[in-house]
Amino acid sequence: MKNNPLHKLFTDGLRDALWAEEHLHKSLSKMQAGATSKELSDVLETHRSETTGHVQKLKEVFESIGESPRAVKCEAMESLLQEATDLMDKYKEGSMVRDAALILGAQKIEHYEIASYGSLATFADLMGHKKAKSLLGEILEEEKAADEKLSRIAESFVNESALKE
Known part of the structure; x- marks a missing residue:
């Protein structure tokens, strides 16, 4: 299977995802510190903890398919993380507009991850990598x-509060 082009795409995607999760983990603490509301701060803290688990699960995926867990720079995640930081820095500390900006940046990241993991899980399934499919x-x-929690916070009070600032 290692010589199969889909296997190569799969492992390239896993290496990309590993880099993305490792760097997201670092950025989430800055995003959490920049959040105004406790609710958003808590969701970002929880997701940071989950991200630690994602790194470990990705390493298990590599092991389950007989590959070494090696991260390769993910240009897309690097750009998304930079955009999220720029959005946060652009708006006033302690404002709900800043929380709305953080949610916007975080949801762009989540949607990228959802697309990536959906495809990777499908590839794993097609190639018969049951453990990898399960972990992914x-x-x-x-x-x-995480995306749903961010939407709930935005819709329940952040966006309306930001509109009134």
Whole structure:
């Protein structure tokens, strides 16, 4: 299977995802510190903890397919993380507009991750990598849940409060 082009695409995607999760982990603490509301801070803290687990699960995926866990720079995640930081820095500390900006940046990241893990899980399934499929599916569900939590916070009070500032 290692000589199969889909296997190469799969492992390239895993290396990309590993880099992305490692760098997201670092950025989430800065985003959390920049959040105004406790609710957003808590969601970012929880997702930072989940991201630690994602790194470990990705390493297990590599092991399960007989590959070494080696991260390769993810240009897309690097850009998304920079954009999220720029958005946060652009708006006044302690404002709900800043929280709205953080949610916007974080959801762009989540949607990228959801697309990536959805494809990777599908590839794993096609190639018969049952353990990899299961682990990637777990990560995918956590990414979807994080996105939903961000939407709930935005819709329940952040966006309306930002409009009134």
